[in-house]
Amino acid sequence: MASFTIFGTGNMATAIAGVLTAGGAEVAHVSSGDTTATISGETVILAVPYPAITEIVANYGDQLAEKVIVDITNPLNFETFDELVVPVGSSAAAELQRALPAAKVLKAFNTNFAATLASGKVGEASETVTTVLIAGDDAAAKSALGAAVTAGGLAAVDAGSLKRAHELESLGFLQLTLAASEKISWAGGFGLNN
Amino acid sequence: MASFTIFGTGNMATAIAGVLTAGGAEVAHVSSGDTTATISGETVILAVPYPAITEIVANYGDQLAEKVIVDITNPLNFETFDELVVPVGSSAAAELQRALPAAKVLKAFNTNFAATLASGKVGEASETVTTVLIAGDDAAAKSALGAAVTAGGLAAVDAGSLKRAHELESLGFLQLTLAASEKISWAGGFGLNN
Numbered sequence: 001m002a003s004f005t006i007f008g009t010g011n012m013a014t015a016i017a018g019v020l021t022a023g024g025a026e027v028a029h030v031s032s033g034d035t036t037a038t039i040s041g042e043t044v045i046l047a048v049p050y051p052a053i054t055e056i057v058a059n060y061g062d063q064l065a066e067k068v069i070v071d072i073t074n075p076l077n078f079e080t081f082d083e084l085v086v087p088v089g090s091s092a093a094a095e096l097q098r099a100l101p102a103a104k105v106l107k108a109f110n111t112n113f114a115a116t117l118a119s120g121k122v123g124e125a126s127e128t129v130t131t132v133l134i135a136g137d138d139a140a141a142k143s144a145l146g147a148a149v150t151a152g153g154l155a156a157v158d159a160g161s162l163k164r165a166h167e168l169e170s171l172g173f174l175q176l177t178l179a180a181s182e183k184i185s186w187a188g189g190f191g192l193n194n
Numbered sequence: 195m196a197s198f199t200i201f202g203t204g205n206m207a208t209a210i211a212g213v214l215t216a217g218g219a220e221v222a223h224v225s226s227g228d229t230t231a232t233i234s235g236e237t238v239i240l241a242v243p244y245p246a247i248t249e250i251v252a253n254y255g256d257q258l259a260e261k262v263i264v265d266i267t268n269p270l271n272f273e274t275f276d277e278l279v280v281p282v283g284s285s286a287a288a289e290l291q292r293a294l295p296a297a298k299v300l301k302a303f304n305t306n307f308a309a310t311l312a313s314g315k316v317g318e319a320s321e322t323v324t325t326v327l328i329a330g331d332d333a334a335a336k337s338a339l340g341a342a343v344t345a346g347g348l349a350a351v352d353a354g355s356l357k358r359a360h361e362l363e364s365l366g367f368l369q370l371t372l373a374a375s376e377k378i379s380w381a382g383g384f385g386l387n388n
Contacts, residue, residue, distance in 0.1 A: 177358070178353070194318070
């Protein structure tokens with residue numbers, strides 16, 4: 001059975017846990033205040049706001065060193081809502097990979113609003129199945145996450161190498177600006193259609 | 195009646211012209227070999243590959259100087275399919291705006307495959323209406339283009355300032371890589387659901 005440890009207990013953490021448990025995976029949570037937990041999962045999902053990642057790496061660097069780590073963050077400047085806070089051309093996922101060079105970092109879930117993970121559809125009156133886009137350099141890790149997501153009833157697409165995390169974060173950023181400006185609802189967004 | 199001059203005669207030029215004429219607009223074409231045409235349209239759409247823009251600016255800079263110009267390009271490195279050829283963090287649209295500072299540059303149509311403009315749907319078995327995302331700094335120009343697009347049967351969404359062209363080009367890039375790697379069809383892509 002696939003096992004996951006999810007950092008965070010917010011909307012996204014809850015929604016991701018729902019998908020994975022629906023697919024038969026074992027899920028444990030670590031709350032953000034906990035600095036000394038034992039990480040049991042094969043795969044670790046950082047379902048926390050971007051600024052919390054630095055502290056998690058500081059507290060759990062040894063345990064995370066060789067794990068599959070899923071970064072779901074959208075590193076927005078939430079004051080201006082007009083730029084990202086990672087270096088231009090880079091991504092939160094690439095920065096995390098730099099901090100933990102032996103880990104297998106994946107970018108995923110950052111283009112999915114929590115409601116679309118819970119409902120399985122993008123948009124309230126939509127037939128578009130929610131697709132989790134996964135970028136990363138380790139094919140086996142991407143494939144395993146994709147299998148856990150599809151077992152939970154969603155679609156998963158390999159979006160390419162970890163370099164594509166830049167484009168996934170751009171897409172997440174754009175989608176957040178559209179929802180914040182009420183062009184779309186928080187139950188909608190970009191759905192992938194074939 | 196809104197009037198458009200479209201540079202280019204390829205799939206995208208044809209599909210965009212189809213949408214605009216369906217909405218009652220007047221559309222003239224300039225083929226890429228023509229270097230001395232008179233631009234009659236109020237709005238100019240550069241439906242050409244990104245490398246052709248430099249020559250159009252060189253040949254038509256005077257006529258384009260104060261026009262509304264719609265840039266639809268995805269400035270990919272089509273040899274590597276792994277990066278854009280514009281400066282990191284910038285966009286083709288921002289570069290065009292720099293070259294023609296008095297023009298009103300809009301980014302639009304770069305996230306729409308031609309087939310989705312022609313069919314009005316994203317995906318072959320989909321009910322998702324094709325949405326044209328429009329970024330730019332001139333609200334009136336964005337609004338006029340959006341009205342022409344919706345008159346032609348599609349949806350249009352104001353995606354923010356011209357700075358958001360970076361995110362639209364990231365989205366176009368990602369979508370092209372997904373189609374080129376057969377994760378989606380050329381009749382599909384990212385549809386915007388509410």
